[in-house]
Amino acid sequence: MRTLQRVTVTAAIGLAVLLSAGHQASAQTKIGAVLSVTGPASFLGDPEKKTLEIYVDEINAKGGVNGQKLQLIVYDDAGNANNARTFATRLVEEDKIDAMVGGSTTGSTLAMIPVFEDAKIPFISLAGAIQIIEPVHKWVFKTPHTDKMACEKIFADLKHRNLTTIAMISGTDAFGKSMRDQCVAVAPQAGIKIATEESYGPRDSDMTPQLTKIHNTAGVQAVVNPGFGQGPAIVTRNYRQLGIKLPFYQSHGVASKQFIELAGPAAEGVRLPAAALLIADKLPNKDPQKPVVVNYTRTYQQKSGQAVSTFGGHAYDGLMILVQAMQRAKSADKSKVRDEIEKTKGYIGTGGIVNMSPTDHMGLDLSAFHMLEIKGGDWTLVPGT
């Protein structure tokens, strides 16, 4: 009997465990989220989760949406696309959500798209890559700006200064690689010539050889550095050590106070594109985004006790676009809400002013980015951008 018994016991335990996986029923509007709260992408998922919780509470305290309270269901995929897909299936089949906000990384978002397309549930992603909205998926939207826009913003500023020939030095991490590819792709349209290209690994500690090579390349008028983390800070230090005088551009990937601290005085004069959220207090009063970003910054810092990041801002925008669409649709009907999200016009968020259309499920333009220059160890707005 031994084998039979051990099999039946195990099967019974397995079943009990499977069946106990929660069922809850209520007449609330359910919003699902799968975020990378732990793991290597937790710098994205953690502020996103906190933001959603803070604002869902706030909306419920004011009576909810269309008279219904919101119920937020968050799962942590730990940055793993396979987990994300499982939780997406669970949100659809078990939790029976009405709409979805989140998917912190591009990988987990791409893994979840087929689930929500099949189930016909509106899905607002918080991940960066352009593949999420190109080609357009009927039910999928996203709030963060793309790397392509950062490239275009830098190139526009270069043209403004009559500089057309550049060199690029890129990190080989996910961010650096993605942005580098986008920059190379849009350079010809922008009328920019990339004279030479160098790269460095995420853990390299000296980039002077690459920079020396760039310095010795004839005709280079400016240098662009797509990258994330500490790499760009080292590049910036090496850049000054070599005494290179050419204008130097960093990406939105380093738009945090940490970069200025790491690079020190070498960061002086470096330009980079960044979202309004980072310079909330420096925006001119007439800027339409000013009240939104100042309010979000204050609320988030007060409730979470942490500094704001643009990632939490993306979650704020996703939730608000969804809630406003539900209000316009006067229901949580999935198809009506989807149509209303697509009709979002003039929504002022932390990431920019959103104007969606059937062919553009992001709805941001270059005005979402502000060109900054580091002066005196702080950000300053470059006038006229």
Added chain:
Amino acid sequence: MSLRALLEIRLLPAILVAAIVIILPLFFPSAYYYRIGALVFIFALAVVGLNLLMGFAGQVSLGHAGFLGIGAYSVAIGPVHFGAPSWLCLFVGAILSGAVAFAVGRPILKLKGHYLAVATLGFGLLVAIVLTNEAGWTGGPDGMNVPALTLFGWRVHGSDAWYWIAGATFVGGFLLALNLMESPTGRALQAIHDSEIAARVLGIDVARKKLTIFIISAMYASVAGSFLALFNGLITPDVAGFLGSIELVAMVVLGGMGSIFGSLVGAAVLVVLPQVLTIFHEYEQALLGLIVMVFMIFLRQGIVPSVTVALAGWRK
């Protein structure tokens, strides 16, 4: 035939596993359960392979997710870049994994001790790095789409279809592993596990037998990886990551080293448990660790062997 004689049929465990595969869906209220079921069988397949290596040959592989990655990216890269049919790529991936295991294992398994663990650790990391950096082929860190599997004109789609495929393949793999253990190679391995010196005295080519089982276990993992990729329709390099390898080892140890049936139990626990624990929100990870610890403290041999021993004692 008496009940006793019936129970001594060698294939009985396989028949019971097949019965579990068939009966479980009767209790599935939605496609989500089919998905969890399919994931359990896919991971269990890889764990059976690893269990052969760990439980019988006494060697640890800390890079087994690397073979999962090779299998997964074979069915992604083959159809996308070469237009090859997915089923063919699945076999090519398995053969490739076997060849890599041969190359890695041949020099190392001649040595005594746990050199294989270190070598496979490095191998697993290498695979993950290549998958991340060769963006032109693999799509880089964001992963790449995997075209759906087409079998005789039928486009395999949906959690229920994959539940049946994964379940059937697992039963096949389970049967194969049971037979292997009864074969001369299997008996030789068990002898090596008990005493390597005694086995050597009996004329068993220890290094060769270990190498054979390492290649077989790599091929099991590769097929599981291919299934995972085809099932999800998208694959990212984290499939081959170090954490993935550790998870596979944990499944083997939890279910019970040397217990083929334990492989299924170990995989089931570690796939299902995180889903159940989500109700505890922030404490999810801590509880998962705690439960695994409790299992290991009180069921030291792994779930299946410990429970079997306890039941045998209780019957007396």
